[in-house]
Amino acid sequence: MRDYLxxxxxxxxTVGLYAKLINNIIMKNRWSSYGLEDVDLRINIVFSVLLHIMEYNLRDQDCSLDDISDFVEEIMVNDYGIDIIPDDARILSDFIVNTVLSNEGKVMRFTGHNYTTGENQDIPVSYITNYAIASDTGRKTAYKMTYDGYSLVLGTMEVEDNLKIPISEMILQQQIENQDYEKALVTVKQIFAQLLALIDKLDQAELRIKRNVAAYSVEDYQTLISDNEKIxxxxxxxxxxxRQAIKNKTETLLASDVDLTDPEIAxxxxxxxEMDExxxxxxxxxxxxLKKNLSYYQLYMEAVENQLITPEVKRFQIKTDLYDRIIQDPDAMGNFDLFLKPLLFKKIDKMLNINKVFDLQMTLAPKEEATSDVFEDIDEEAxxxxxxxEKEAEYRRYxxxxxxxxxxxxQEKTITLSSFSDYLGEHPRMTQKFMPDxxxxxxxxxxxxxxxxxxxxAMRHEATMIDEExxxxxxxxxxxxIVNEEHLSDIQKINFTKRAEDATFIYKDEKQIRCTDLTITIEGEDA
Structure with missing residues (x-):
């Protein structure tokens, strides 16, 4: 018996998904006009476009040809060093999605042999599909992945844990819409398996915290909590x-005039x-x-608090700090005395009572200082x-x-924070005065x-003027x-408008301070 066949x-x-796509990439002749002679480069770009479309689908956003065109132009120029103008990027994007991925609207099939029946079997292949959306300029076309497209892309790499369930949900929705209930049942079981795996992951995290909270970083904790809540x-x-859609379809099917004894209907x-259950x-x-998330949060907080109240105990990971380092470099055994030296030669300030190591530390109240017989006079005026x-010095700095x-x-009438930063860079003495600290x-x-x-x-004509003190x-x-001091009476208003870019100020050639850039304009008689 050839059960393996x-x-x-x-x-x-699965093979056909790759074979048809690679064949389309190789056999199409328009690549050369874009300077893409290398087949490997073409494959990289096509798969990048597929991932871009999938990213939009996962965010539940419409991915139009304009979006794909902008993406193609960006990776061609920034990542592959190929100059391409926006019009050519749009033509190339149209070629990729409509010719390479969609085969110019023609049905793609891959022939696979069925050893059970002894006959060849046509296997349909489809990577993306399109639909119309409304836009400011009228209706335009958007693209989304098909089940085959997801299978292709997800087969190229192990899926990130925080994407497995959302992707499976999208696939399940397509299968239910297509009334492919057998495949939908498999997908539902896969989702259930992923949920069970997530519970196991939380259990393992709790065990790690109970063993040693110091080995579990705050980043790991925050990532797991935030991902779980969101997903x-x-x-x-x-x-x-x-589940509601499945119930509706079941009721509709039972209420319709169908033969319930038909094997396909049954x-x-x-x-x-089974999917409903x-x-x-x-x-x-x-x-x-979600309940485990809460208990996990409480467990982590308690473990961290317990660690903080025993600060005198120095902890280290014997496996990572000692064993792993010796395995990586066996010659380090020659310096093993350096590892033990602090224990053997350092003066011990406090002894560790092993019987008390798991007891909560009792915080001693600070002793009251002995009352001094010498009274100190406080000079309030000083x-x-x-x-x-101190206030005057601070005011003078500003x-x-x-x-x-x-x-x-x-001088300039209209400036930006970026241009002012450039001006300071050319005048070091001005920089020191503008940012003394x-x-x-x-x-x-x-x-x-x-x-x-x-x-x-308006301020100049207000009754309340600035107090000199x-x-x-x-x-x-x-x-x-400053307007009064510098006799700048022609300045009437100063307008501040935020820009999309950022401005950067360099403090003492070592620290960058970044903020939203501003356009600052003066209005007045001479402005």
């Missing part, structure tokens, strides 16, 4: 919708009923996972004077920085980002002060 058509389905909430809604009803279990499993001098900014703005720089940038319009003309930095007041 019984599922041969199914294997040939489970989405999965609960999607699977509940699928098989469909059986598959639908499994989906019910899956919804219960999702609730269990303290107030020191505080005033004033000097704003003076540089206002003079540059007056990091807090001053951040305070100025935050004030700029919060500003919209500074109406200098007002030593706290406030952008409006500071601008008016």
């Amino acid at each position: 019984q599922q041969f058509p199914r294997r040939m389905k 489970m909430k989405s999965a609960h809604k999607q699977l509940n919708d699928h 098989s469909k009803i059986h598959a639908l009923n 499994i989906l019910k279990k899956e919804l219960e499993t999702i609730q269990n996972i 303290i107030l004077e020191a505080q005033r001098l 004033h000097d920085a704003m003076l540089i900014f206002m003079r540059y703005l007056k 990091l807090e001053t720089l951040k305070g100025l940038l935050v004030s700029f980002l919060k500003a919209d319009v500074i109406d200098v003309h 007002f030593l706290s930095f406030e952008l409006n007041r500071m601008v008016l002060t």
